[in-house]
Amino acid sequence: MVEREVSIVNRLGLHARPAAQLVQKASKFQSEIKIKRQNLEVNAKSIMGVMMLAAEMGSRLVIIAEGPDEKEAVEALAQVVQGKFGEE
Amino acid sequence: MVESQEEIYHGIPASPGIIIGVARSLSRNHYTVAAESIANPELEAQTFRSAMAQVKASLENISASVLQRHGKEFSRIFDAQSMIAADEVWNKNIERRIREEKLSAEFIYDDEAKKVIAKLEESQDSYLKERIQDIQAVTSRLVAQMRGEKQTTIVGLEDATVVVARFLLPSDILAMSFKRNLGFATGVGGPTSHAALMAKSLGIPAVIGLGDVVDNITSGDSVIIDGYKGEFIVKPAQSTIKRYRKAKSAELELKRQLAELKSKPAVTRDGVSINILANIEIPGEANKIISAGAAGVGLFRTEYLFLTRSDFPSFEEQYEAYSSVLRRLGQRQVVIRTFDMGGDKFPEMTGHLFEANPFLGWRAIRFCLDRPAVFKIQLKAMLKASRCGNLAILIPMISNFEELIATKAIIEECRRELQKENIEVADKIPLGVMLEVPSAVLIAEHLAREVDFFSIGTNDLIQYTVAVDRDHELLSKLYQSFHPAVLSLIKTAVKAAHRYRKRVSVCGEMASDPLAAILLVGLGVDELSASYQMTAFLKKIVRSITYSGARRIAGKALGMKTQAEIEAFLKSEVARAFPDAMPVIQLSRRNSDG
Numbered sequence: 001m002v003e004r005e006v007s008i009v010n011r012l013g014l015h016a017r018p019a020a021q022l023v024q025k026a027s028k029f030q031s032e033i034k035i036k037r038q039n040l041e042v043n044a045k046s047i048m049g050v051m052m053l054a055a056e057m058g059s060r061l062v063i064i065a066e067g068p069d070e071k072e073a074v075e076a077l078a079q080v081v082q083g084k085f086g087e088e
Numbered sequence: 089m090v091e092s093q094e095e096i097y098h099g100i101p102a103s104p105g106i107i108i109g110v111a112r113s114l115s116r117n118h119y120t121v122a123a124e125s126i127a128n129p130e131l132e133a134q135t136f137r138s139a140m141a142q143v144k145a146s147l148e149n150i151s152a153s154v155l156q157r158h159g160k161e162f163s164r165i166f167d168a169q170s171m172i173a174a175d176e177v178w179n180k181n182i183e184r185r186i187r188e189e190k191l192s193a194e195f196i197y198d199d200e201a202k203k204v205i206a207k208l209e210e211s212q213d214s215y216l217k218e219r220i221q222d223i224q225a226v227t228s229r230l231v232a233q234m235r236g237e238k239q240t241t242i243v244g245l246e247d248a249t250v251v252v253a254r255f256l257l258p259s260d261i262l263a264m265s266f267k268r269n270l271g272f273a274t275g276v277g278g279p280t281s282h283a284a285l286m287a288k289s290l291g292i293p294a295v296i297g298l299g300d301v302v303d304n305i306t307s308g309d310s311v312i313i314d315g316y317k318g319e320f321i322v323k324p325a326q327s328t329i330k331r332y333r334k335a336k337s338a339e340l341e342l343k344r345q346l347a348e349l350k351s352k353p354a355v356t357r358d359g360v361s362i363n364i365l366a367n368i369e370i371p372g373e374a375n376k377i378i379s380a381g382a383a384g385v386g387l388f389r390t391e392y393l394f395l396t397r398s399d400f401p402s403f404e405e406q407y408e409a410y411s412s413v414l415r416r417l418g419q420r421q422v423v424i425r426t427f428d429m430g431g432d433k434f435p436e437m438t439g440h441l442f443e444a445n446p447f448l449g450w451r452a453i454r455f456c457l458d459r460p461a462v463f464k465i466q467l468k469a470m471l472k473a474s475r476c477g478n479l480a481i482l483i484p485m486i487s488n489f490e491e492l493i494a495t496k497a498i499i500e501e502c503r504r505e506l507q508k509e510n511i512e513v514a515d516k517i518p519l520g521v522m523l524e525v526p527s528a529v530l531i532a533e534h535l536a537r538e539v540d541f542f543s544i545g546t547n548d549l550i551q552y553t554v555a556v557d558r559d560h561e562l563l564s565k566l567y568q569s570f571h572p573a574v575l576s577l578i579k580t581a582v583k584a585a586h587r588y589r590k591r592v593s594v595c596g597e598m599a600s601d602p603l604a605a606i607l608l609v610g611l612g613v614d615e616l617s618a619s620y621q622m623t624a625f626l627k628k629i630v631r632s633i634t635y636s637g638a639r640r641i642a643g644k645a646l647g648m649k650t651q652a653e654i655e656a657f658l659k660s661e662v663a664r665a666f667p668d669a670m671p672v673i674q675l676s677r678r679n680s681d682g
C-alpha cells in the first residue's frame with residue numbers, strides 16, 4: 001500500500017472539472033485507490049465520491065492506493081492535484 | 089357557468105413574447121421516495137441498471153441536440169449530470185445495497201445522494217454547492233425513469249404551454265427548449281439571472297420574479313404570460329383572453345411586417361441613420377443577431393462565459409469565443425466588454441469577498457485593474473482575435489480618469505507582449521468606456537479625448553443617479569428612467585462625445601423601450617443596442633420618426649421637472665407626430681394601455 005498527503009492548491013477546489021480529471025486519471029490504474037479527507041474516505045474512481053469530499057482550496061487529502069500499480073497511481077494523482085488541474 | 093375570478097400578477101419581463109396557454113407546474117425536487125421492500129432484489133438491481141443507462145442516454149441525447157442547436161456553451165451544462173449518471177463505482181454500490189437490503193432502487197439512490205448533498209451543503213463554496221442541483225436532477229430523472237414517468241413530456245405537448253416553477257435550472261430550460269409555443273413563469277430570479285438570460289437567448293417568452301404565486305398554480309390552469317410587460321395572468325376571463333389574442337395576432341402581424349425590414353437600414357424619415365445593434369451574452373447568439381438584421385454587436389457581455397463554468401476561462405477558450413463571434417459578424421462591428429463581474433453578477437468570481445454594498449464595491453474595471461493577470465489574459469485574447477473581424481473594446485464602470493489611463497497602458501503592454509510573440513494585432517482597435525457612474529459623465533469631456541466612443545449603461549446610470557437599488561421592491565417607483573437628471577446626464581455625455589466627434593451608444597434596458605428609444609435618438613444618441621428580439625422593432629421605430637422631430641421632443645422634455653410630466657408628454661407627442669411608431673410602442677411598453 002502506498003499513500004501520500006497532498007493539498008488542494010487551485011483556487012476553486014475540487015469542483016466538477018477537477019473532480020472529473022481526478023476520477024479519469026484514477027480509473028486508468030488497476031489498483032484500488034482511495035482518497036481521504038479528515039474521517040471521510042472515498043473511492044477515487046467515483047465522481048460522486050470525489051465530490052462528496054467537498055474539498056475546497058487548502059484542504060488536505062491523503063491518496064491511498066493498493067494493487068499492482070499503486071506507486072504509479074499515487075504519483076500520477078498527486079501530480080494532477082499539485083499541478084492545479086491545469087488551471088491558471 | 090360561473091367563471092372563476094382572474095388573477096393578474098406582475099413580475100419581471102425577462103424575455104419578450106406572449107403565450108396564451110395551459111400551465112404545467114413543475115414542482116422540482118419534490119419526489120418522495122419511501123423505503124419500500126422489494127420481493128425480487130435481483131430484478132430491482134437489473135431494473136436500476138437499465139434505468140440508469142436510460143437516464144445517461146437521455147442526458148446524452150439532450151446534450152447532443154443542445155450542442156447542435158445552441159452550441160457548446162449550453163451543452164456543457166449537462167456535463168456534470170452525465171458524469172454522475174455514468175459513475176460506475178457509485179452505481180455498483182447502489183446495486184450491492186439493493187441486493188443486501190432488499191429495498192427499492194429509488195430509495196437507496198436517494199439515500200446515497202443525500203450523503204453527498206449533506207457534505208456539499210456544509211461547504212462554503214458556492215460552486216461545490218451548485219453540484220447539489222446536478223445530483224438532484226439526476227436523482228429525479230432516475231425516480232421518474234424507475235416509475236415509468238416520462239420527464240420530457242412537455243416537449244410532446246400540443247398546446248401552448250407555460251411552465252410554472254419556483255425556479256428553473258439552465259438544464260431544465262434547455263431540455264424543454266425544443267417545444268414550440270413554450271413560455272416560463274418562475275418565482276425567483278432577477279433580470280440577469282442565468283434562467284432569464286437563457287430564456288432570452290433561446291427566444292422563449294418568460295416572466296420571472298413572481299414570488300410565491302407560482303406555488304398556487306396547478307397543471308392545467310389556464311394562464312397567460314406577457315413577456316413584454318412582465319404580466320402573469322391566472323384563469324383569465326374570456327374578455328382578457330380575447331384582448332391577449334388580439335395582442336398576440338398584432339404581435340405576429342407586426343413581426344411579419346417587420347420581417348421585410350431586416351435587410352433595410354435604420355434611417356429616419358429625414359435621412360439620419362441610427363445604428364441598431366444587438367447585445368449578446370453567448371457566442372452562439374451571433375447567428376441570431378445577423379438573421380435579426382442587426383448592424384453588429386453593440387455589447388458582448390463576456391462575464392457570461394462563466395455561465396456554465398466556475399473558473400476564469402483560459403486564453404485559448406476566450407480567443408475561441410471572441411474570434412468565433414468576430415468571424416461570424418465579418419465587417420460588422422463587435423463591441424466586446426471586458427469582465428463586468430461583481431455587484432449582482434458572479435460575486436464569487438471576485439473571491440467570496442463580503443461586501444456590505446456590492447454595487448459600490450470591488451467590481452468590473454476596479455477588480456480587473458487589481459488583478460492584472462486575469463485582465464491581461466482577457467485583453468490579449470481580444471487583441472489576438474482583432475484580426476478576425478471588426479473589434480472594439482469597451483471598459484465598464486469607469487468612475488475616474490486614472491482608471492482609463494491605467495487601462496490604456498495595460499492594453500498597450502498586452503499589444504507589445506503579443507508582438508514579441510509574433511502574434512499579429514489589428515493596428516487600430518476602437519476603445520470605448522461605459523458611462524454608468526455619474527462621476528464619469530460629469531468628466532465626459534476629459535474622457536472623450538482619450539476614447540473612440542461612449543456606451544451609456546442606463547441600468548446602472550439610473551441606479552447610481554437616483555440612488556435606488558433597482559431590485560428593491562419598496563423602491564420600484566423611485567427607479568425612474570425618465571428622471572430629468574437622467575436625461576440631463578445623457579445629454580451631457582452626448583455633447584462631450586460629439587464635441588470630439590466620438591459616437592455614443594446606449595446599451596441598457598432603456599434602448600429596448602421603444603418610447604425611450606425615440607427620446608434617446610432625440611438626445612443625440614447615435615446607436616442603440618438591445619437584445620436581438622428587439623432589433624426589428626427598433627428599426628421600425630427609427631424608420632417611423634424624423635430626427636428633427638425627435639430632437640424637438642427631447643429638447644422640450646429636457647426642460648421638464650418630473651418623470652410623470654416627461655412620460656406623459658412623450659406619449660402624447662409621439663402618438664401625434666409619429667403614428668407609425670405606435671403599434672410597436674403599444675405592444676412592448678409596460679402599462680402602455682394603462
